[in-house]
Amino acid sequence: MIRLAAAAAALLLTAAPALAQTADNKVVLTFETGARTGTVMVALYDSARAFDGGSASPVAATAVSASGRVIATFENLPAGDYAVKAFHDVNGDGVMNTNPFGMPTEPYAFSNNAVGNMGPARWSAAHFAVSGETAQTITIR
Secondary structure, three states: OHHHHHHHHHHHHHHHHHHHHHHHOEEEEEEEOOOOOOEEEEEEEOOHHHHOOOOOOOOEEEEEEOOOOEEEEEEOOOOEEEEEEEEEEOOOOOOOOEOOOOOEOOOEEEHHHOOOOOOOOOHHHHOEEEOOEEEEEEEOO
16 A cells, blocks of 8 residues: 555655646747737747648637737647747738749748748757747748
């Protein structure tokens, strides 16, 4: 019986740091925009497959008014690698507008201020590690 209690206590002690670590992991993103109208739409991804256009959805998404300081916060994340896609919905229609060739006509950005080559930035350039509180300033162009 004592061995069982000791094993249960050991299990709880090893699980507690993992649970606490998840609760403390947070991403705080500050966006620099060229206009103070509309909304900044932000999507957070936890895999290259999802970020680079796979069928998976972002793990979290939010919309932040661009009328003042533009800060998006994602809390209670598991430790790991993440990447962000964002665009400034200047006209407030809820979608990223494009020209007839599919090129964006509204400003956009990626975590690490990564830039794409003939398309969006790739996971390899945009991902970052999250353990504890992680902050980035992203310029939307």
